[in-house]
Amino acid sequence: MCRGRDNLGGGIILDLTKEKIVAMYTTMKRIREFETNASRLFAEGSIPGFVHLYLGEEAIATGVCETLESEDYITSTHRGHGHIIAKGGDTKFMMAELFGKETGYCKGKGGSMHIADATKGILGANGIVGAGHNIAVGAGLSVKYRKSGQVCACFFGDGSTNQGTFHEALNMASIWKLPVVFICENNLYGISMHQSRHQAIQDVADRAVAYNIPGVVVDGNDVLAVYEAATEAVARARNGQGPTLIECKTYRHKGHFEGDPAIYKPSEEVAQWMAKDPLPRITNYILDNDILTKEEVERIDLEIREEIEVAIKFAEESPLPSLESIVEDVYTDIVEEVR
Amino acid sequence: MKTMTMMESIREAMSKKMREDENIILFGEDVGAFGGCFGVSAGMLDEFGAERVRDTPISEGAIIGCAVGAAATGMKPIAELMFADFLTVGMDQLVNQAAKMRYMFGGKINLPMVVRLPIGAGISAAAQHSQSPEAWLTHVPGLKIVYPSTAGDAYGLLLKAIEDDNPVIFFEHKLLYGYSDEFDENMEPIEFGVADIKREGESVTIVATGKMVHEALKAAEELAKDGIEAEIIDPRTLFPLDKETIYKSIEKTNKVLIVTEENKRGSYAGEIAAMIAEEAFDYLDGPIVRVGAMNTPVPFSPVLEQYYIPSSDDIVKAVKNMF
Secondary structure, three states: OOOOOOOOOOOOOOOOOHHHHHHHHHHHHHHHHHHHHHHHHHHHOOOOOOOOOOOOOHHHHHHHHOOOOOOOEEEOOOOOHHHHHHOOOOHHHHHHHHOOOOOOOOOOOOOHHHOOEHHHOEOOOOOOOOOHHHHHHHHHHHHHHHOOOOOEEEEEEOHHHHOHHHHHHHHHHHHOOOOEEEEEEEOOEEOOEEHHHHOOOOOHHHHHHHHOOOEEEEEOOOHHHHHHHHHHHHHHHHOOOOOEEEEEEOOOOOOOOOOOOOOOOOHHHHHHHHOOOHHHHHHHHHHHOOOOOHHHHHHHHHHHHHHHHHHHHHHHHOOOOOHHHHHOOOOOOOOOOOO | OEEEEHHHHHHHHHHHHHHHOOOEEEEEOOOOOOOOOOOOOOOHHHHHOOOOEEEOOOOHHHHHHHHHHHHOOOOEEEEEOOOHHHHHHHHHHHHHHHHHHHHHOOOOOOOOOEEEEEEOOOOOOOOOOOOOOHHHHHOOOOOEEEOOOOHHHHHHHHHHHHHOOOOEEEEEEHHHOOOEEEEOOOOOOOOOOOOEEEEOOOOEEEEEOOHHHHHHHHHHHHHHOOOOOEEEEEOOEEEOOOHHHHHHHHHHHOOEEEEEEEEOOOOHHHHHHHHHHHHOHHHOOOOOEEEEEOOOOOOOOHHHHHHHOOOHHHHHHHHHOOO
């Protein structure tokens, strides 16, 4: 059931309008700009804690979320900024959260790894590798029970497919035919461990066989290929045909987190993958197919730059959380005691 | 008024709420036709159907994770684990996900979910099916912890647990499933953080939970023969904890003994003792005393298991040493 796709190489997707392609370019650019700035701001000391960047993987969140409706759900990971932006998260509130400010998505209580926006169906980034799988199944069960017609896209990395939760979740979603689309972002590394060392298979999608669901391999740096595969999987999910496992082959441009020099990555491998950077690929596609002119692309780029500058300014100028707020939000109705 | 066993009262409370709100569903291992390992959900499949009383694969992580995802998206799930011991398999989903999500997300999500956990020793089920893991969970901010000792309390507290907008842990002692008492099935839900004084007395305060409430009541009858009148307080919810009722009683008796079925080392009984020492020390005329299980895994052989579990005799002996 596994097959490859490569749409930037010439495949045709029937329902793909110019507007959609431009929207996907814009989202990818927004993620790239956000992450590039997050990297700089972390290095400068403005962002505390851990930051796991999505640079290099932008095509996946973008291609998948373009197929979703606003009321659909996603679960995300520790490397979640891209998913949240692609699902409509506001970069101002995201950046403020990264800064630990009161105006952030989580009032400064979650940080980079825990951004959520229930109003947009974003059930949260997650600091525990593999923890989103079962939450996605719960959302799928809820959707099926309520007959609401929504779907849940569950994003996770190759490393998490060695967690028991991956198997529990795929099994449960399969037996109950839940509207969940499992999207494996295979960036070749579980932290520092190359895939060839952490599992004895090359294609995570092969594991779909064990759950009697479709397993698809796509070029994860090709946003159109991701979009096409996700369109089919989301349609299956909405039609009550159950889950699909989509494996997107991609590459993490940076280390596991900022500050990791990634000395474990061979330079030839890095060079080979940088040549497949998803941003230049979609840009060239847009220009070569006269979807936009160079000037139009530059205008979008400028708008995105300005948006992220506004977000950074918002984060910088926002107040820090009050110390009293520490005991709020543990429960809906109990405020814990202050020491 | 009605007389029911605790097993029946738990079933009735779930059924009552499920009749009122179709977004309440029950799932867990063999809760459907099998009726649950102890028979708590027997018959519920017939009334509510397989969509609402749902058998799951043996995947404790997925059972709790599924409750989290369902609660986050508009449902009110009740998840049953067959034994509280199996929580270790699903601990991440409860501790790192359910308990922390609301806080991590800045208060912007509610998780109205109940996790029902049969706990306790006494049926020769040995070390992996008999534990009392109160301390594992009372330690975790974000969870409410309920532990009833009577059928009526179980009924009223479960009504409240299902209505609550936070993750609630509902401990059910296996040996109490068969205990029956009389209560008003039209009662209002029992508020959390309100202890119940199961016996009034002036000589000594005994704080007891779950099955230990009944051991303490038995001990009190024995102690009364010697003129020692024990006041027995059942907190009913471990968090929130009704400290005031406990302190007020100690103000009267000047003595306190805490009895739980936990391994004594690192127990929640220790936390209660520490609170009393910090906040009610002046009421005491002697050391706080704890009676707990031995610091061993729960043994299998009935003779060893009975020796392991705190008994009314242990309580009587400990109280007499306080005078």
